[in-house]
Amino acid sequence: MDIAAGLIQGFAVALQPANLLWCFVGVLLGTVVGIMPGLGPPATIAMLLPLTALMNPAGAMIMLAGIYYGAKYGGSTTSILLNVPGESASVVTCLDGYAMARKGRAGPALGIAAIASFIAGTVGVLGLMLVAPPLARFALAFSAPEYFALMAFGLSMVVLLAGRSMAKALLAMLVGLWIAGIGTDLFTSTSRFTFGRMELLSGIDFVVVAIGIFAIGEVLANLEAREEPQLLPVPKGLRNLLPTMQDLRDCRFAFAQGSIIGFLIGVLPGAGSTIASFISYGVEKAFSRRREEFGTGVIEGVAAPEGANNSETGGALVPLLTLGIPGSGTTAILLAALVLWGFKPGPLFISENPNLFWGLVASMYIGNVMLLILNLPLVPLFAQVLRTPVYVLYPLILGVSIVGIYGSSGSLFDLMLLAGFGLLGYLMRKLDYPSAPLILGVVLGGAMERALRQSLMMSEGSLSILVSRPISALMLSFALLILLIPLFSRLNTWRVRALEQKDS
Amino acid sequence: MRRRSPDFWSGLALAALGGYIVVQARGWDYLTEDGPGPGFFPLWYGLGIVACSAYLVFFGKDSPSDWRGAGRALATWAALAVSVAVLKWVGFALSFAALTFFIVAVMYRRPPVVAALVALGVVAGFYLVFPLALGVALP
Numbered sequence: 316m317d318i319a320a321g322l323i324q325g326f327a328v329a330l331q332p333a334n335l336l337w338c339f340v341g342v343l344l345g346t347v348v349g350i351m352p353g354l355g356p357p358a359t360i361a362m363l364l365p366l367t368a369l370m371n372p373a374g375a376m377i378m379l380a381g382i383y384y385g386a387k388y389g390g391s392t393t394s395i396l397l398n399v400p401g402e403s404a405s406v407v408t409c410l411d412g413y414a415m416a417r418k419g420r421a422g423p424a425l426g427i428a429a430i431a432s433f434i435a436g437t438v439g440v441l442g443l444m445l446v447a448p449p450l451a452r453f454a455l456a457f458s459a460p461e462y463f464a465l466m467a468f469g470l471s472m473v474v475l476l477a478g479r480s481m482a483k484a485l486l487a488m489l490v491g492l493w494i495a496g497i498g499t500d501l502f503t504s505t506s507r508f509t510f511g512r513m514e515l516l517s518g519i520d521f522v523v524v525a526i527g528i529f530a531i532g533e534v535l536a537n538l539e540a541r542e543e544p545q546l547l548p549v550p551k552g553l554r555n556l557l558p559t560m561q562d563l564r565d566c567r568f569a570f571a572q573g574s575i576i577g578f579l580i581g582v583l584p585g586a587g588s589t590i591a592s593f594i595s596y597g598v599e600k601a602f603s604r605r606r607e608e609f610g611t612g613v614i615e616g617v618a619a620p621e622g623a624n625n626s627e628t629g630g631a632l633v634p635l636l637t638l639g640i641p642g643s644g645t646t647a648i649l650l651a652a653l654v655l656w657g658f659k660p661g662p663l664f665i666s667e668n669p670n671l672f673w674g675l676v677a678s679m680y681i682g683n684v685m686l687l688i689l690n691l692p693l694v695p696l697f698a699q700v701l702r703t704p705v706y707v708l709y710p711l712i713l714g715v716s717i718v719g720i721y722g723s724s725g726s727l728f729d730l731m732l733l734a735g736f737g738l739l740g741y742l743m744r745k746l747d748y749p750s751a752p753l754i755l756g757v758v759l760g761g762a763m764e765r766a767l768r769q770s771l772m773m774s775e776g777s778l779s780i781l782v783s784r785p786i787s788a789l790m791l792s793f794a795l796l797i798l799l800i801p802l803f804s805r806l807n808t809w810r811v812r813a814l815e816q817k818d819s
Numbered sequence: 820m821r822r823r824s825p826d827f828w829s830g831l832a833l834a835a836l837g838g839y840i841v842v843q844a845r846g847w848d849y850l851t852e853d854g855p856g857p858g859f860f861p862l863w864y865g866l867g868i869v870a871c872s873a874y875l876v877f878f879g880k881d882s883p884s885d886w887r888g889a890g891r892a893l894a895t896w897a898a899l900a901v902s903v904a905v906l907k908w909v910g911f912a913l914s915f916a917a918l919t920f921f922i923v924a925v926m927y928r929r930p931p932v933v934a935a936l937v938a939l940g941v942v943a944g945f946y947l948v949f950p951l952a953l954g955v956a957l958p
Contacts, residue, residue: 482872489864492864502853507843531899535893706929714915734896742829768854768855776855
């Protein structure tokens, strides 16, 4: 199927009234979630995952993806008005966005964030549409050794970019592999790490781990502070939110480079939108005629990172939908959602489920338009979300997590596990262990072990099969090189500096 | 005695987990006639955990970590764990209302009347949305 025909078919799916409604619900929820500091898209998607079991998969995927990219739009509002990023990808927007708001230019800052998000988000979807089908066709040649190598490569990238300490990131990933290994071994029916509990024979549900680590862990971390930040005044009226023609001219390069950098970084497993926004900000500053003014309220300093973090979404869906390899915590949960609904993300996904793939692509075009409309005139209304008392919000998150888990499994034992993983998520934050490698380890662990064992069955136990096939050898070499980066001091200094900037 | 860093203790705990995984994995077949057995993969990631955690124990930095406020978080977690543990006997309404009351009244120091109203409102909201509107059972 060619791209034009696929897109027409996709719009036929996305424009169905029910799917339009789910798209709207997704982007609306995403905007709200993005605005709220302390509640990110992975936590929200994980919490809603059990409820989507009742929905049509196309509608559910459209809604969850809407939350994913909608949160990127909403995140900028909190950065600009509160100097607190609504989600991690908007950290860098605080620098110039909040400075603009303090100078009385909150309106144009919010407006340019929405416009940049729209332009780059649309470019990201265009990239997804053009790159995903040929990549999927190329990946059809992959067999078990290539899959194992690909997963090893993806995990090594995540480990490289997820934490300041490689040892901690590796440990998080290995513990994720262990959690994935709990239960009955499908090849030999041996029970592994079940501690004599019948409930663990079928393994630990990924949703329990994801909600515990992200939602409960996040609530516990946020509960440490009793004070709530103060909100700057929100400009009212569309006219006060629109940037001037000069502002738009100043942002031309930011729109273009943010879109391209965001998409390319999104395709790379592990990099994620936070890194995309920092790189785009750095590039904008490097090429700007007024680079010394960055940080004092320069409008390009808002447009570039906001563009990049929205374009990244389209890029991040490429490896997920074509190879079945997620590159971040959120895409790992989307992968789990696809598996939960009975799909097998990988090279055959697009050809076997054209309605779902093209429907998702088309819905993202529609969703971006909805988000532009929602985020320009309705920003003052959304900002009111920030006035919700946290002592109401946090019990609600805990309650939805409990009901979501019980609703999907009906098991009180899973609720105990949820509490346990919540504590683990909190401790990981406190001890500076990144959670993305753990989640990816849990999601990919089963498939990785299966791929490795199938490869070794093919070669009658010889590990040489992993290096004798060119694609597999290439990817394993890259994975090894990536893991050796800490030994090269200059490269490691760059890596650590980038991650420290991200956290500051 | 010198005060150990959090990295040292977390590394030690993970080393114990890695050791447990290795011991368990050695009890299962490493290789079978059909290929790798159930002990193959766990043995390698178990050894990986032991190696990385040993690195943290011996070479981990004394990174300062801020534990102010951890008491609030851990107290809330304990309240959550208790409310989940008693769900079976007292039901969702009572256990979740008590958890909400605790968070509002104790953690955020709001007056008991406000805490009671929030607890009642949240529980009522859950009943309206989940069993009534969505048909999803509450624990």
